[in-house]
Amino acid sequence: MNRLPASWQTDRLHIADGVLESVPRLMAIFNACSHVGQWDPTFQIYPEEEFAGLVTRSMVDGVGNGRFQLQTIGHNDQLIGYFHCHHHHPQPQTLLISMFVLHPDVQKGGFGTEMIAGLAHTAKAIGHHAIWLEIFLKNWPALRFWIKCGFTTIIDMDGAPQHDATSHASIVVAKNL
Numbered sequence: 719m720n721r722l723p724a725s726w727q728t729d730r731l732h733i734a735d736g737v738l739e740s741v742p743r744l745m746a747i748f749n750a751c752s753h754v755g756q757w758d759p760t761f762q763i764y765p766e767e768e769f770a771g772l773v774t775r776s777m778v779d780g781v782g783n784g785r786f787q788l789q790t791i792g793h794n795d796q797l798i799g800y801f802h803c804h805h806h807h808p809q810p811q812t813l814l815i816s817m818f819v820l821h822p823d824v825q826k827g828g829f830g831t832e833m834i835a836g837l838a839h840t841a842k843a844i845g846h847h848a849i850w851l852e853i854f855l856k857n858w859p860a861l862r863f864w865i866k867c868g869f870t871t872i873i874d875m876d877g878a879p880q881h882d883a884t885s886h887a888s889i890v891v892a893k894n895l
Protein backbone atom coordinates (compact mmCIF):
# COMPACT_ATOMS: atom_id res chain seq x y z
CA MET A 719 0.00 0.00 0.00
CA ASN A 720 1.49 3.35 -1.02
CA ARG A 721 1.78 6.30 1.32
CA LEU A 722 2.46 9.95 0.54
CA PRO A 723 6.20 10.50 0.04
CA ALA A 724 8.01 11.12 3.34
CA SER A 725 8.89 14.58 2.02
CA TRP A 726 7.44 16.64 -0.84
CA GLN A 727 7.04 20.26 -1.94
CA THR A 728 4.68 22.78 -3.41
CA ASP A 729 5.82 26.22 -4.65
CA ARG A 730 6.03 27.71 -1.15
CA LEU A 731 5.55 24.76 1.20
CA HIS A 732 7.63 21.86 2.41
CA ILE A 733 5.60 18.85 3.56
CA ALA A 734 7.17 16.02 5.57
CA ASP A 735 6.25 13.09 7.82
CA GLY A 736 5.73 14.22 11.40
CA VAL A 737 8.51 13.66 13.93
CA LEU A 738 8.34 13.67 17.71
CA GLU A 739 10.49 16.84 17.94
CA SER A 740 7.62 18.74 16.29
CA VAL A 741 5.00 17.74 18.86
CA PRO A 742 5.09 21.01 20.92
CA ARG A 743 4.68 23.07 17.74
CA LEU A 744 1.82 20.86 16.46
CA MET A 745 0.04 21.31 19.78
CA ALA A 746 0.58 25.09 19.65
CA ILE A 747 -0.84 25.27 16.11
CA PHE A 748 -3.89 23.17 16.99
CA ASN A 749 -4.61 24.92 20.28
CA ALA A 750 -4.30 28.33 18.59
CA CYS A 751 -7.41 27.27 16.62
CA SER A 752 -9.49 26.41 19.70
CA HIS A 753 -12.03 29.13 18.69
CA VAL A 754 -13.09 26.70 15.93
CA GLY A 755 -14.40 24.44 18.74
CA GLN A 756 -17.69 26.36 18.87
CA TRP A 757 -18.36 25.24 15.28
CA ASP A 758 -16.48 21.91 15.11
CA PRO A 759 -16.39 19.84 18.33
CA THR A 760 -13.14 18.08 17.34
CA PHE A 761 -11.29 21.37 18.08
CA GLN A 762 -10.77 21.08 21.83
CA ILE A 763 -7.68 21.62 23.96
CA TYR A 764 -5.72 18.34 24.14
CA PRO A 765 -2.60 17.50 26.17
CA GLU A 766 0.77 17.01 24.45
CA GLU A 767 0.45 13.21 24.79
CA GLU A 768 -2.41 13.27 22.30
CA PHE A 769 -0.20 14.83 19.61
CA ALA A 770 2.73 12.55 20.45
CA GLY A 771 0.33 9.60 20.07
CA LEU A 772 -0.70 10.74 16.59
CA VAL A 773 2.90 11.20 15.44
CA THR A 774 3.90 7.83 16.89
CA ARG A 775 0.96 6.11 15.21
CA SER A 776 1.96 7.65 11.87
CA MET A 777 5.57 6.52 12.32
CA VAL A 778 4.56 2.98 13.32
CA ASP A 779 2.13 2.72 10.41
CA GLY A 780 4.92 3.98 8.12
CA VAL A 781 7.13 1.05 9.09
CA GLY A 782 4.34 -1.38 8.22
CA ASN A 783 3.30 0.77 5.21
CA GLY A 784 -0.05 1.24 6.93
CA ARG A 785 -3.00 3.52 6.67
CA PHE A 786 -2.55 6.46 9.03
CA GLN A 787 -0.16 9.28 8.10
CA LEU A 788 0.53 12.66 9.72
CA GLN A 789 2.54 15.26 7.81
CA THR A 790 3.73 18.70 8.82
CA ILE A 791 3.54 21.78 6.60
CA GLY A 792 6.57 24.07 6.63
CA HIS A 793 7.18 27.50 5.16
CA ASN A 794 10.52 29.30 5.37
CA ASP A 795 11.88 26.83 7.93
CA GLN A 796 8.88 27.22 10.23
CA LEU A 797 6.07 24.72 10.76
CA ILE A 798 2.82 26.51 9.93
CA GLY A 799 0.40 23.58 9.99
CA TYR A 800 -0.18 19.87 9.67
CA PHE A 801 -2.70 17.32 8.47
CA HIS A 802 -3.42 13.67 9.06
CA CYS A 803 -5.15 11.18 6.84
CA HIS A 804 -6.18 7.55 6.39
CA HIS A 805 -5.20 5.79 3.17
CA HIS A 806 -7.76 3.54 1.49
CA HIS A 807 -10.42 4.49 4.01
CA PRO A 808 -13.36 4.10 4.18
CA GLN A 809 -13.00 2.45 0.79
CA PRO A 810 -10.11 1.49 -1.52
CA GLN A 811 -8.33 4.30 -3.41
CA THR A 812 -9.86 6.96 -1.18
CA LEU A 813 -7.77 9.22 1.04
CA LEU A 814 -9.71 10.43 4.08
CA ILE A 815 -8.35 13.66 5.60
CA SER A 816 -9.02 13.46 9.34
CA MET A 817 -7.45 16.84 10.27
CA PHE A 818 -6.10 19.84 8.41
CA VAL A 819 -5.03 22.93 10.27
CA LEU A 820 -2.91 26.01 9.64
CA HIS A 821 -1.76 28.44 12.32
CA PRO A 822 -4.10 31.48 12.50
CA ASP A 823 -1.11 33.78 11.76
CA VAL A 824 -0.87 32.37 8.22
CA GLN A 825 -4.54 31.67 7.45
CA LYS A 826 -6.15 33.40 4.49
CA GLY A 827 -2.81 33.64 2.71
CA GLY A 828 -3.57 31.01 0.11
CA PHE A 829 -1.40 28.35 1.78
CA GLY A 830 -4.36 26.03 2.37
CA THR A 831 -5.38 26.18 -1.29
CA GLU A 832 -1.80 25.56 -2.41
CA MET A 833 -1.42 22.66 0.00
CA ILE A 834 -4.64 20.91 -1.10
CA ALA A 835 -3.79 21.35 -4.79
CA GLY A 836 -0.42 19.71 -4.05
CA LEU A 837 -2.04 16.97 -1.99
CA ALA A 838 -4.55 16.20 -4.77
CA HIS A 839 -1.69 15.85 -7.25
CA THR A 840 0.42 13.72 -4.88
CA ALA A 841 -2.48 11.50 -3.79
CA LYS A 842 -3.39 10.83 -7.41
CA ALA A 843 0.22 9.93 -8.19
CA ILE A 844 0.14 7.16 -5.55
CA GLY A 845 -3.11 5.75 -6.90
CA HIS A 846 -5.95 7.41 -5.01
CA HIS A 847 -9.09 8.28 -6.96
CA ALA A 848 -10.67 10.65 -4.43
CA ILE A 849 -10.08 12.65 -1.25
CA TRP A 850 -12.85 12.74 1.36
CA LEU A 851 -13.30 14.71 4.56
CA GLU A 852 -15.92 15.66 7.13
CA ILE A 853 -16.88 19.32 7.56
CA PHE A 854 -19.02 20.59 10.42
CA LEU A 855 -21.76 22.79 9.03
CA LYS A 856 -21.23 25.61 11.52
CA ASN A 857 -17.62 25.95 10.34
CA TRP A 858 -18.45 28.39 7.55
CA PRO A 859 -14.84 29.45 6.79
CA ALA A 860 -13.94 25.78 6.31
CA LEU A 861 -17.03 25.12 4.16
CA ARG A 862 -16.06 28.03 1.90
CA PHE A 863 -12.48 26.80 1.78
CA TRP A 864 -13.20 23.15 0.93
CA ILE A 865 -15.89 23.91 -1.65
CA LYS A 866 -13.52 26.37 -3.31
CA CYS A 867 -10.86 23.61 -3.34
CA GLY A 868 -13.24 21.37 -5.31
CA PHE A 869 -14.84 19.24 -2.58
CA THR A 870 -18.24 19.49 -4.21
CA THR A 871 -19.65 15.97 -3.97
CA ILE A 872 -21.68 15.25 -0.83
CA ILE A 873 -21.21 11.66 0.31
CA ASP A 874 -23.14 11.67 3.58
CA MET A 875 -24.52 13.80 6.37
CA ASP A 876 -24.61 13.14 10.07
CA GLY A 877 -25.43 14.78 13.39
CA ALA A 878 -28.30 16.56 15.05
CA PRO A 879 -31.49 16.77 12.99
CA GLN A 880 -32.24 20.28 14.26
CA HIS A 881 -30.09 23.36 14.61
CA ASP A 882 -29.68 25.02 17.99
CA ALA A 883 -26.92 26.85 19.85
CA THR A 884 -25.11 23.69 20.95
CA SER A 885 -26.04 21.07 18.34
CA HIS A 886 -23.70 19.96 15.55
CA ALA A 887 -24.13 18.37 12.16
CA SER A 888 -21.59 17.56 9.49
CA ILE A 889 -21.27 16.50 5.88
CA VAL A 890 -18.71 14.22 4.29
CA VAL A 891 -17.54 15.72 1.01
CA ALA A 892 -15.37 14.37 -1.78
CA LYS A 893 -13.03 15.73 -4.41
CA ASN A 894 -12.52 13.31 -7.26
CA LEU A 895 -8.96 13.14 -8.59
Ligand SMILES: CC(C)(COP(=O)(O)OP(=O)(O)OC[C@H]1O[C@@H](n2cnc3c(N)ncnc32)[C@H](O)[C@@H]1OP(=O)(O)O)[C@@H](O)C(=O)NCCC(=O)NCCS
Nearest residue numbers: 751818819820825826827828829830831853859860862863
Ligand atom coordinates in the same frame (compact mmCIF):
# COMPACT_ATOMS: atom_id res chain seq x y z
C1 LIG B 1 -9.64 26.22 6.74
C2 LIG B 1 -8.16 26.49 6.49
C3 LIG B 1 -7.41 25.17 6.36
C4 LIG B 1 -8.04 27.29 5.17
O1 LIG B 1 -6.68 27.54 4.86
P1 LIG B 1 -6.25 29.03 4.40
O2 LIG B 1 -4.83 29.01 3.97
O3 LIG B 1 -6.62 29.94 5.51
O4 LIG B 1 -7.21 29.26 3.15
P2 LIG B 1 -6.90 30.09 1.80
O5 LIG B 1 -6.18 31.35 2.13
O6 LIG B 1 -6.24 29.19 0.81
O7 LIG B 1 -8.39 30.47 1.37
C5 LIG B 1 -9.06 29.94 0.25
C6 LIG B 1 -10.54 30.29 0.35
O8 LIG B 1 -11.11 29.67 1.51
C7 LIG B 1 -12.11 30.53 2.11
N1 LIG B 1 -11.65 30.93 3.44
C8 LIG B 1 -10.46 30.63 4.03
N2 LIG B 1 -10.43 31.13 5.28
C9 LIG B 1 -11.60 31.76 5.48
C10 LIG B 1 -12.16 32.49 6.58
N3 LIG B 1 -11.50 32.63 7.75
N4 LIG B 1 -13.40 33.01 6.45
C11 LIG B 1 -14.08 32.84 5.30
N5 LIG B 1 -13.60 32.17 4.21
C12 LIG B 1 -12.38 31.63 4.31
C13 LIG B 1 -12.19 31.75 1.21
O9 LIG B 1 -13.21 31.53 0.27
C14 LIG B 1 -10.83 31.76 0.54
O10 LIG B 1 -10.86 32.34 -0.71
P3 LIG B 1 -10.75 33.96 -0.87
O11 LIG B 1 -9.53 34.37 -0.08
O12 LIG B 1 -10.63 34.16 -2.33
O13 LIG B 1 -12.01 34.51 -0.26
C15 LIG B 1 -7.51 27.31 7.60
O14 LIG B 1 -8.14 28.56 7.67
C16 LIG B 1 -7.58 26.65 8.97
O15 LIG B 1 -6.65 25.95 9.36
N6 LIG B 1 -8.67 26.89 9.73
C17 LIG B 1 -8.80 26.40 11.12
C18 LIG B 1 -8.94 24.90 11.20
C19 LIG B 1 -10.07 24.37 10.35
O16 LIG B 1 -11.20 24.82 10.38
N7 LIG B 1 -9.72 23.30 9.61
C20 LIG B 1 -10.64 22.62 8.72
C21 LIG B 1 -11.46 21.63 9.44
S1 LIG B 1 -12.60 20.83 8.32
